[in-house]
Amino acid sequence: MHQKTGLLAAVMILIFSPAVPAAQDVLRIGADLTNPPFQFRDKDGNPGGFEVDLTNAVCKAVNVKCRYVVNTFDAQIPALLARKVDVILPLGVTPKRKAAIGFSRYVFHLPTRLVARKASHLQPQVDSLKGKDIAVQQGSIQEIYAEKYWRPAGVTIKNYPDLEAIYEDLYAGRVDGALAPAVTVMYGFLHTPQGADFALTGPEVTDADLFSKGSAYGIRHDDSALTQLINQGLEAIIRNGRYAEITQHYFGAQDLSVKE
Template sequence: MKRVISIFVIIALIMTVISGCSKSKTTASSGDNSLERVKKAGKIVIGVDDTYPPMEFRDKDNNLVGFDIDIANAVAKKLGVKVEFKPTSWDGIFVALQSKKFDLIHSSVSITDDRKKTMIFTKPYIYGGNAIFVNADNTTIQNQDDLKGKIIGCQVSTTAEEVLSKMNGIKEVKKYNGMTEAFLDLNNRRIEAVVSDPQVGDYYIASKKDKIKRIKSMLNQEPIGVAFRKEDKELRDAYQKALDDLKKDGTLSDISKKWFGYDVYSNNN
């Protein structure tokens, strides 16, 4: 009987060792210490393009402000860490993420199938897209078909550039590093229309409604999320939980009202 018990004890010990090795291998193979890394550093480093009002931009005192900035700060507070924002030009922001210049991009990133090949995202926290903006006295552009033969402005490396590149008949797509320059050229009639996220364009023309208007017809609608490196799932999941909590407690609604003048989450968007 003792012999039988001994055999069972030996088998149990072997199984425990095998199980322990298996867990160690799984942990080692996953290699995801992204949340632990941020917690240990006591801060989360976030890449932003600071030329995209009202989402992320510089105010008159050169402070970094905006809808995304307020949300990122609220998320960091939930995670118990500080925030360090790293302003980066949009045409290099995804390369900088992969080069580990920062932990994530919270800067109005449209979630596309192409981007999902190299990054992972939170669920959409707002919806954007591509709207057409023209001078207030323009009567020739009513929809996307009217863009044919025209010079159109957009920000470089955005989905607006991608959408416009697939449209036939446009005379020229003029690309800008920031939306402010694009709208300035529109106002000065160097271009005939600007394609941009509706929130960005609406904010820009808020005090210029007598000069610039938005066409009712949208080119498309796009989900916007926070982008992470593919291996950083733990950090993404923690960020998502914080966003969910902020939506539930009304913080996202308050931030929305502050920057847009209305609650984009009122219909569970």
């Protein structure tokens, strides 16, 4: 899962200072690199993962270079609005986020599910979770949902800076479950030795006012030219088959399509 595609070495430069200005032929991409298999650091410390490979392909298609600016997930939108980055790697397109930033066309959809130990028989409903400790990632849609519906009903919500920290506490038994993107949990945790005793439980958690139809690149409202450029790149890699190749590499036949 941590193998680099041929595009990675060719077009990526990793930087750690968000204050570096973007040249005309360089896009500064906001990333947290703590969400395998979507984004992570490879064995050499370079950006890797599904979203990174897709972004490399998009940049190549429109003849620009992507330069990664690494920050925590909940700092991505503030960094975009402060013009420290030009684009954010795909995130859920929610009404609240749409009020703050613009988006590209949809890139993929990730359903939200509860993950817990198989023996716990927990379900994503308040009567099952009351008195339990449930982990969520700070700044995520899942955090907003859990804080709105579960905490007032007696569920203890624990907030984490990234999914890797959630996986550690799940395995250690410091939380009873986590609300997170299902595909991310499946490949980043359940398919590892530490996740062997855990499973996704219950149906997809949805809410029309909170959850998104899909994930897309985050771009400032006033940057219509960049939105058009990103969409052009996405359309190009869909047409030439690169999008399908990258998806197959990471997820096989898993359906990540956005239902319009």
